[in-house]
Structures are given as structure tokens and as C-alpha cells.
Amino acid sequence: MKNLNNIFCLVMMCFFLCLGCKQITKSVDETFHPNDSLVKKYDQEKGLRENGGYKGDTKTSTTTTLQQQQEKTIVINGDTVNTPEIQEKAKDLFHDIELLKQKQTPANSKEIQKRVNEFLKEMNLPQTGAKNIDAEKPAIKARKGILRAAELESAEEKLRKLPKYRNKEIVVYESVHFYEDGSINLSLQHPENPKYVDAYQYKDGSWSEQKPVLARNIERRTFPLSKINFAAAQKVIQIYNEKAAEIEGAKPTTTAYISIWDNGMRWFPSSINGSRERYDLQFNNNGTLKSFRQE
Structure with missing residues (x-):
């Protein structure tokens, strides 16, 4: 001015x-x-x-x-x-x-x-x-966005090839988060000492070094990686946003995550809040829609 x-x-x-x-x-x-x-x-x-x-x-x-x-x-x-x-x-x-x-x-x-x-x-x-x-004018940093399906598959494959887990069963602890900046956060049960858990982050095409986690209820909060499909995160976000577009006042999502409990997994977000209505969603493990109903 x-x-x-x-x-x-x-x-x-x-x-x-x-x-x-x-x-x-x-x-x-x-x-x-x-x-x-x-x-x-x-x-x-x-x-x-x-x-x-x-x-x-x-x-x-x-x-x-x-x-x-x-x-x-x-x-x-x-x-x-x-x-x-x-x-x-x-x-x-x-x-x-x-x-x-x-x-x-x-x-x-x-x-x-x-x-x-x-x-x-x-x-x-x-x-x-x-x-x-x-x-x-303040600089506006462009958001990279969640990884594409092929990139998510690549991240999953690189995780399997980590030296510590190569040729071993990989068990995920508690959750897997897929963020809008393209990063992925998760924790894995230690392959040699099942009482230990380590956290990892995927960013810019590679996984970080391990960080120790103070874990609890490990027996009830673990799930095998072999039953998880990272690329399904794209499906979950796409389906969620398609449903949200049909609901007055609902906002789209840019992130998705997996919650693990009692040897099972569930995709989130699992609800859509509109200005007049609220809906519940459930997804199959592969990211397809399992149910959609008004609460």
C-alpha cells in the first residue's frame, strides 16, 4: 500500500x-x-x-x-x-x-x-x-498431496526391504497414517524382540531410521503388513470425497489412516459431517466401500 x-x-x-x-x-x-x-x-x-x-x-x-x-x-x-x-x-x-x-x-x-x-x-x-x-505477498507453499497408488506400492515394497525386516514377517503396531504432504508414519514390532516397537517415517522416497516407541497392549494392537495394502489409501480418500460432495456442508478429506485393534484393522475417516446430516462409512481392507448409512 x-x-x-x-x-x-x-x-x-x-x-x-x-x-x-x-x-x-x-x-x-x-x-x-x-x-x-x-x-x-x-x-x-x-x-x-x-x-x-x-x-x-x-x-x-x-x-x-x-x-x-x-x-x-x-x-x-x-x-x-x-x-x-x-x-x-x-x-x-x-x-x-x-x-x-x-x-x-x-x-x-x-x-x-x-x-x-x-x-x-x-x-x-x-x-x-x-x-x-x-x-x-506471503509465499504460499504448494502441497504435494498424498502419494499416487504406484508410489504407495513402492513405499510398501521399500519397507519390506529394510535390512532389519528383510525375509521376515513384518507386524504393524497401532496405526498407519497417510498424510497430504506425501509422507507415511507407522510403527513396527521389533523382529527379534516382540516387546519392542520402533517408529518409521516415509518421506521423499525413503524410510527414516528407527525411533523407539513406548508401546502398550502390543498383543491387541498389532496386525500383519501382509494384510495391508498401502495403495488402498487412495481408494478410501476418493470414495470419501465422492460421498461428501453429495452432502450439504460436508468437507472433503486429504488424509487417511488405518487403526489397529484386536488383530483387526479399520480405515478412517469413518464419518461425514454435513450441516444437516451425519453419515457413517466403513471400508474393506482393500479400500472398497463396505457400508454407508445415515446416523
């Missing part, structure tokens, strides 16, 4: 410059290009006869013509601009800005900036502020 104020001040200066261009042009010309010198030069080129005679009416006519031309034009960045024209364009600019200010929309400042830059471009003046306004 600071940049916009500066540009607005610049335009105001241009506008007043237009209104007073007669006096300003005259002063500038008298300082840097004196009329006497111009007339003298003109007389030297046009006012002298071949025999050296002088025509007085030529000086009067020349002086009047130069003053009239100076009063009607102004030079901007080397280009001669007609002063009535710049006055009219400045008038249109302020009219457009006033209309934009009355709209009071989120894009109001941007539209005013655009209109000012159009005016500056027409007047051959440097455009400012647009880059600075964009630079002031």
Missing part, C-alpha cells in the same frame, strides 16, 4: 504539472532555452535578406509562434506530449481510481495499481510498485 501511495503522489504531481504547464514550460524555457536566443537563431537563419537587411515583422511572428507551441506541449522522457491530452488522460485516471475505490474488493489495490501503470506507460513514465506489491 505504501508503494501505491507513492505512485498516487507521482500521478498527482503529473496532474498539477499539466494544469500549470503553461507557467512551468515558460519558466523552464526561459532558464535553459531563452526566447531571445531562439528568436536570434531563427532570425539568423530566416530573418536576414541576402543583402543583410532585417525584417522586423519576422521577429514578432516567430516569438508568438514559439510561445504558443511551448504553451501547448511538454516533453516527457524525450517525447513531446500535448498538454490538453495529458490533462484529459489524468482526468480519466482519477475518475477510474475513484470508481475502483468505491468497489472495496480484495483485488482493489491491484486494479488501481494496474490502472496507474497504464497511465504511466501512456505518458512514457517508469512503472513502479507492481513488483514490490507481488514481493510483499
Whole structure:
């Protein structure tokens, strides 16, 4: 907004410059290009006869013509601009800005900036502020989104090939979480000491090092990886969002997870909350819809 104020001040200066261009042009010309010198030069080129005679009416006519031309034009960045024209364009600019200010929309400042830059471009003046306004906007980090089915299958295969678990049965503890940034969090029962559990995270194509977990009720909260399909997470999210789109006020989901209890597993989210209704969903282990009913 600071940049916009500066540009607005610049335009105001241009506008007043237009209104007073007669006096300003005259002063500038008298300082840097004196009329006497111009007339003298003109007389030297046009006012002298071949025999050296002088025509007085030529000086009067020349002086009047130069003053009239100076009063009607102004030079901007080397280009001669007609002063009535710049006055009219400045008038249109302020009219457009006033209309934009009355709209009071989120894009109001941007539209005013655009209109000012159009005016500056027409007047051959440097455009400012647009880059600075964009630079002031907070950076928005793009979300990668949950992994595609093929990527989920690859993550599952890499988990099976971890040195500690290679050629051994892998048992998942408590839950598996699939996040919208493409990461996967889970915990595995230690292959040699069943009383131990280690946590792992899959991110950027690889599994992290193990981290010890303080586990409880291990016997009731474990489930074999061989009965879990990571790619099914895509199905769960797709089905959930299709159902949510049919329910007033319901919001879509970007994540899914598996909860493990009593040697069984269940996919979540398992309910859709609308503004007027609530529905319960249940999924099969492979991610297909098992049941859908209103509560």
C-alpha cells in the first residue's frame, strides 16, 4: 500500500504539472532555452535578406509562434506530449481510481495499481510498485498431496526391504497414517524382540531410521503388513470425497489412516459431517466401500 501511495503522489504531481504547464514550460524555457536566443537563431537563419537587411515583422511572428507551441506541449522522457491530452488522460485516471475505490474488493489495490501503470506507460513514465506489491505477498507453499497408488506400492515394497525386516514377517503396531504432504508414519514390532516397537517415517522416497516407541497392549494392537495394502489409501480418500460432495456442508478429506485393534484393522475417516446430516462409512481392507448409512 505504501508503494501505491507513492505512485498516487507521482500521478498527482503529473496532474498539477499539466494544469500549470503553461507557467512551468515558460519558466523552464526561459532558464535553459531563452526566447531571445531562439528568436536570434531563427532570425539568423530566416530573418536576414541576402543583402543583410532585417525584417522586423519576422521577429514578432516567430516569438508568438514559439510561445504558443511551448504553451501547448511538454516533453516527457524525450517525447513531446500535448498538454490538453495529458490533462484529459489524468482526468480519466482519477475518475477510474475513484470508481475502483468505491468497489472495496480484495483485488482493489491491484486494479488501481494496474490502472496507474497504464497511465504511466501512456505518458512514457517508469512503472513502479507492481513488483514490490507481488514481493510483499506471503509465499504460499504448494502441497504435494498424498502419494499416487504406484508410489504407495513402492513405499510398501521399500519397507519390506529394510535390512532389519528383510525375509521376515513384518507386524504393524497401532496405526498407519497417510498424510497430504506425501509422507507415511507407522510403527513396527521389533523382529527379534516382540516387546519392542520402533517408529518409521516415509518421506521423499525413503524410510527414516528407527525411533523407539513406548508401546502398550502390543498383543491387541498389532496386525500383519501382509494384510495391508498401502495403495488402498487412495481408494478410501476418493470414495470419501465422492460421498461428501453429495452432502450439504460436508468437507472433503486429504488424509487417511488405518487403526489397529484386536488383530483387526479399520480405515478412517469413518464419518461425514454435513450441516444437516451425519453419515457413517466403513471400508474393506482393500479400500472398497463396505457400508454407508445415515446416523
